[in-house]
Amino acid sequence: VRLGGLEEFGNKLAKADRIIMVACGTSWHSCLIGEYLFEDLARIPVEVEYASEFRYRNPIISENDVVIAVSQSGETADTLAAIEIAKQKGAFVYGIVNVVGSSIARLTDTGSYIHAGPEIGVASTKAFTGQVTLLSLMALLLSQMRGKISGHYYHQLAAELATIPKKIEQTLAQDKLIRYIAQEIKDSTNALYLGRGYNFPVALEGALKLKEISYIHAEGYPAAEMKHGPIALIDEEMPVIVIATNKSSYDKIVSNVQEVKARKGRVIAIVPQGDQTINAIADYTIEIPETEEPLSPLLSVIPLQLLSYHIAVLRGCNVDQPRNLAKSVTVE
Numbered sequence: 001v002r003l004g005g006l007e008e009f010g011n012k013l014a015k016a017d018r019i020i021m022v023a024c025g026t027s028w029h030s031c032l033i034g035e036y037l038f039e040d041l042a043r044i045p046v047e048v049e050y051a052s053e054f055r056y057r058n059p060i061i062s063e064n065d066v067v068i069a070v071s072q073s074g075e076t077a078d079t080l081a082a083i084e085i086a087k088q089k090g091a092f093v094y095g096i097v098n099v100v101g102s103s104i105a106r107l108t109d110t111g112s113y114i115h116a117g118p119e120i121g122v123a124s125t126k127a128f129t130g131q132v133t134l135l136s137l138m139a140l141l142l143s144q145m146r147g148k149i150s151g152h153y154y155h156q157l158a159a160e161l162a163t164i165p166k167k168i169e170q171t172l173a174q175d176k177l178i179r180y181i182a183q184e185i186k187d188s189t190n191a192l193y194l195g196r197g198y199n200f201p202v203a204l205e206g207a208l209k210l211k212e213i214s215y216i217h218a219e220g221y222p223a224a225e226m227k228h229g230p231i232a233l234i235d236e237e238m239p240v241i242v243i244a245t246n247k248s249s250y251d252k253i254v255s256n257v258q259e260v261k262a263r264k265g266r267v268i269a270i271v272p273q274g275d276q277t278i279n280a281i282a283d284y285t286i287e288i289p290e291t292e293e294p295l296s297p298l299l300s301v302i303p304l305q306l307l308s309y310h311i312a313v314l315r316g317c318n319v320d321q322p323r324n325l326a327k328s329v330t331v332e
Contacts, residue, residue, distance in 0.1 A: 001137055001140055001141055001144075001158050003112060003134075003137050003138065003141055004112055004113075005094070005110050005111050005112035006112070006138060006141055006142075008110065009092070009094070009109070009110045010141060010142070010145055011145070012066060012092050013044075013066050013092075013094065013138075013142055014042075014044075014142050014145040014146050016044060016064060016065060016066040016092075017045070017062065017064040017065060018044075018045045018046070018047065018064075018065050018066075019038060019044055019045070019046045019047075019065070019066045019067075019068060020046075020047045020048075020049060020054075020059075020061070020065060020066070020067045020068070020086075020091075021034055021035065021046060021047070021048045021049070021067075021068045021069075021070060022048075022049050022050075022051040022054050022067060022068070022069050022070070022079060022082040022083075022086075023048075023050075023051060023069070023070040023071060023076075023079060024050060024051050024052060024071070024076055024078055024079060025124070025208070026072070026123075026124040026127070026128050026205060026208065027070040027071055027072060027076075027079075027124075027127075027128075027131060028048065028050060028070075029128070029201045029202075029204050029205040029208070030070055030128055030131035030132050030135065030201075031048045031068075031070055031135075032048050032200070032201035032204070033132050033135065033198060033201045033202075033297050034046070034048070034068070034070075034131075034132075034135035034138075034139070035047075035048050036197065036198050036201075036294070037135055037136055037138075037139035037198075037294055038135075038138070038139050038142065040139075040294060041139045041140065041142075041143040041148065041149055041157075041294065042139050042142035042143040042146055042148055042149075043143075043146065043148045044142065044146070049082075050078075051069070051076065051078040051079040051081070051082040052078040054082045054085070055078055055081040055082045055085055059085070061085070061086055061089040061090070061091050062089070062090070062091070063089075063090035063091065065086075065091045065092075066091060066092045066093075066094060067082070067083070067086035067091045067092070067093045067094070068093075068094045068095075068096060069082065069083050069086075069093060069094070069095050069096070069104055069108060070095075070096045070097075070131055071095075071096075071097050071102075071104050072097070072098045072099070072119060072124055072127040072131075073097070073098070073099055073102060074095070074097035074098070074099045074102020074103055074104040074105050075099070075102055075103050075104070076104070079104060080103055080104060080107065083095075083104065083107050083108060084107075087107075092109050093107070093108045093109050094108060094109065094110060094111050094112075095107070095108030095110075095111030095112075096111060096112055096114065096131060096134055096135070097111065097113060097114070098113065098114050098115070098116050098119065098127050098130065100113055112134055112138075114127065114130030114131055114133070114134050115130070116129070116130040120320065121319065121320045122212070122320065122321060122322055122325045122326065123209055123212045123213050123308075123319075123322065123325075125209075125305050128205065128301065129168075129298060129301070132297055132298055133161070133164075133298065136157075136161060136294065136295060136298075137161070139294075140154060140157055140158060140161075156292070157292055157294065157295070160291055160292045160295055161295060163291070164291070164295060164298050164299070167288070167289040167291060167299055168298070168299065168302055170288075170289050171288045171289065171299055171302045171303065172302065172306075174286055174287070174288075174303060174306075175306060177284075177286060178286060178303055178306045178307050178310060179306075179310045181268055181284045181286070181307065182307055182310035182311045182314055183310075183314060184284070185239040185266070185268070185311070186214075186311045186314045186315055188216060188237065188238070188239050189216065189217065189237075190216070190217045190218065190219075190233065190237075190238060191207070191210055191216055191217070191218040191219075191238070191239045191240075191241065192218070192219055192221065192226075192230055192233065192234070192238060192239070192240045192241070192265075193206045193207040193210075193218060193219065193220040193221070193240075193241045193242075193243075193304070194220075194221055194222075194223040194226060194240060194241070194242045194243070194256060195220070195222070195223060195242075195243040195300075196222060196223045196224065196243075196246050196249045196252065196253060197246050197248065197249060197293070198246070198293060198294060198296055198297055199243040199245060199246060199296060199297060199300055200220075200221075200222045200223075201297065202243055202297045202300050202301050202304065203220035203221065203222075203223075203241075203243055204220035205220070205301055205304065206218075206220060206241060206243075206301065206304030206305075206307075206308070207219055207220035208220070209304060209305055209308035210307075210308045210311065212308075212322050212325060213308055213309065213312040213317055213319050213322050214308055214311045214312040214315055214317055215315070215317060215322075215323070216311065223242065223252070223253060223256040224252065224256070226256060226259065226260075227259070231259065231263065234260055234263040234264075234265040235263065235264055235265065236264040236265070236266065238265050238266065239265075239266045239268060240260045240265045240266065240267050240268070241268045241269075241270070241304065241307070242256065242257055242260070242267055242268070242269045242270070242278075242282070243269075243270045243300045243304075244257065244269045244270060244271050244275070244278050245270060245271065245272050245288065245290075245293075245296050245299075245300050246293060246296070247293060248293060253278070254277055254278060254281075257269060257278055257281055257282060258281060261281055261282075266283045266284075267281070267282040267283050267284070268282065268283065268284045268285075268286070268307075269282040269284070269285045269286070270285075270286050270288060270300050270303050270304070271285050271286070271287055271288070272287065272288065272289075272290045273287045273288065273289055273290060274287075275287065286303045288300060288302070288303065
């Protein structure tokens, strides 16, 4: 694995006391996955901050910290302001952007482009995939540099990452089924998204996509937090989208699905191919290829993006230009 931007300054990140990731919107969800990747694989402490909060709260930053700023456009006003604060306090700043030559690319000490190509639609999709892929590569490289990963597992994850494009194609082949499910729930006024571990941020992203382009109120939660409030909302009118691909907590997710069904909720579950247990109890299941758990968000987000797209089209919404939104948020 090689990654421009890390080759010269990799030691700066590998030896950091702490990494702080700052972003907004979908990029913030990418950072949450990045936090899991960096801490799980490279064993580096990570904090994830909304750039819009970080810039106003007088954060504690030292010269031994690294700040990673993530933005599709590279022009997000709050993220640019967060970079200025980090630089004033002496932190090393690493940028992850899509648009070559953008302001964030110029202001940071170094960084990497995701090279996803122009993203025309306001709601970010392929940029999310690019950001998570890049953060996965960074976590792999840093885990190797810090001696925190076995050679076998390193090569296993790198090889699996190379199979992701083909597995995304297989996931996209579920489009007809996803459109059918969209038809069944398009008139809902609320939706709940649940995930665990690496897929909790995917639940947040799925809920955001539904809000952005379908104008349906949706919330994402860690599945275990459902009993701390959201379970009160569940009835026969509430679609509950559960990302159930985690091997490490599969039994817990099955229990969450059973809790929803016991309260007459409608469950749409994202499951690994060949799943039988959740298939037997969920109202609808969308099967995706199996992959290593740290890489699972790259696949599990695809059905959620398609579901939001089809619901929006069926509701007559403008998918490319949702109301009140802009592609690049350059105002405060």
